[in-house]
Amino acid sequence: MKVIVADQETETDYYGAFVIRGVPKGQHFVTIKYGDSVLVENRRMNTEGRNSSVEITVDERIPARFLFQGRVFDRNTKEPIEVFEVATCKDFPDMLQPYLLKRFREQRHPEGIVNDRFVTLGDYTMYVRSRGYAPFPLQFTIDENWDLHRVYEFPLYRSATLEAVVYGPNELSISGAAVMPRQGTVHGTAAGKIDYMSTDSMGRFTLYTLPIGIQSFLIYHIEHGTGRAIVELEPGKTTQIKIQLPRKGALTGDITINGKPAKFSEFKRRTSGSGVDLTRSINYNAPGQYEVVITPEPVTIMAAVNPIDGCSWFDRRMELNAVVVMEEPTWLDFNFSAGPGTIYGDVSLRETAPRAVFVEIVYNLGKDSQRERILYDLGTTSSFRLTDLPLGSGTFHLYASPRSMSKTDFASARALMDRKEQSFELDAANTSVQIDVAL
Structure with a gap:
């Protein structure tokens, strides 16, 4: 152009x-x-500063170099959906951005075929929705090797509804609180639309225009401050939640496992010895959010979670530092995430096969001895393969014993078990590491 x-x-x-x-x-x-x-x-x-993007509708005046084709159908019945709406944005945003909700355009096809045209290279996210169905996000990249003949699939789920009530730190519902995605985009800011809606006079809001899956919200009120919520929307279901904005002087933040809202199995403030147990003092003021009131000073928090479905570890914990202040909430996030990393290898004991094998992986999370620990019970195996590990560096600890042992016995018996440790590093270039252990 x-x-x-x-x-x-x-x-x-x-x-x-x-x-x-x-x-x-x-x-x-x-x-x-x-x-x-x-x-x-x-x-x-x-000429001074950054100019906003110029958005141009691609029509018959512009010959498109890159043609896109997809197929829209009901995920359960596999039947094509003939009438649907399409909206596309640049990049891969974490959530459907509010400004896109007014940019959906209708298409019709008896076989559910969606067509679009693009003139520039780049990363794109296309959303397709239909009446009674949730928007389905599809991420793709257009480069010089773009395949004009590929047909992408859009299996639409039944729509989900989120109903919520927002309360202030004083536990009274608040009106006029803005509901927005936790991560916005430059395009949304330029379009002047960064929130989905505001709460009504009863502090309520309802959303039924979002994709299925994990949605992470930011709630903002000019007088009461900022809150968060992490919600998992399910097809055809209505999810009802309460969101309370955190108090000044509180320690607050995320608590998730693989992006899903979770709760702590342990939450301790480290002092001398084993620490002060605050597990029963925690208030879960929104899905995926915790709040606890402690004295304002530098603190080290030791927090643990139990596994959810799909996790092969049996215990996971973090030690993080924060400086708690009285003037505002102090944010400290505990996001126990999966990743593309793998550690594998073989285990052998002198003169016998192991009857109990445990692995502890310790990640270094930066300065001041912040760390994350992941524990695995490998049973009597002589080989192991640990997957879904986060990228990063740390130390691999393997414990083995010729006697059988349960998970509950491990904490007290680990000091007497045969042990070997080795440092490791997982990164984007090397996502797997082999560690063979002979004890």
Whole structure:
């Protein structure tokens, strides 16, 4: 496309970007053309600072280089959906952004075929929805090797509803609190729409326009402050939650396992010895959020969780530091995440086979001795393969014994077991590590 400003012109690159040098400082009016067609006229831009993106609707005036085709159908019946709506944005946002809700456009096809056209390279997220169905997000990347003949699938789930009531720190419901995605985008800011809605006079809001799965919300009120909620939406179901904004002086933050809201099995403030147990003092003021009131000073928190379905470990815990202040909530997140890492190997004991094998993986989480520990019971195995590990560096500890042992016995018996440790590092270039242990 041709860009004209201050009697100078240039063309956009494959990513839709352009730069014109040598123009006078200040504000200018920009015109964008394709061939003889004027697509944008008198768009204000400034040489000082960052200019917002220019959005152009791709129509018959612009020959599209990249054609997209997909198939929309009911996930359960596999029947095609003939009438549906489509909206697309650049990049891979964590959630459906509020500004996109008004950009869905209807398409019709008897076989549920969705068609779209693109003119620039880049990462895209396309959402397809239909009446009674939740939006389905599909992420894809257009590059020079784009396959024009590939057909993407959009298996739509039945829509989900979220009903919530928002309370202030004083436990009274609050109206006018903005409900927004926790992670926004530059495009949403430029479009001037960053929230889904605000709470009504009873502090309530209802959302039925979001995809199925994990949704992470930020709640903001100018007087009462900021709160969060992490919700898992299920097809065809209504989820009802309460969100209470944290109090000033409280320690608060996320508590999740693999992105899903969870609760602590242990929560201790480390002092001398084993620490002060605060597990029963925790208030879960929203799904995936905790709050506890402690004295304002530097603290070290030791927190543990039990596994959920799909986890192969039996105990996981973090030690994190924070400085609690009285003037505002102190945020400290405990997100126990899975990753693409794998550690595998073989175990052998002198003159006998192991009857009990345990592994403890300790990650270094930065300075001040912050760490995460993951415990596995490998039973009587002579080989192991630990998957879904986060990337990072730390120490691998293997404990083995010729006697059988339960998980509950391990904590007291570990000091007497045969043990070997080895440092490791998992990163994007090397997601797997082999560690063979001979004791």
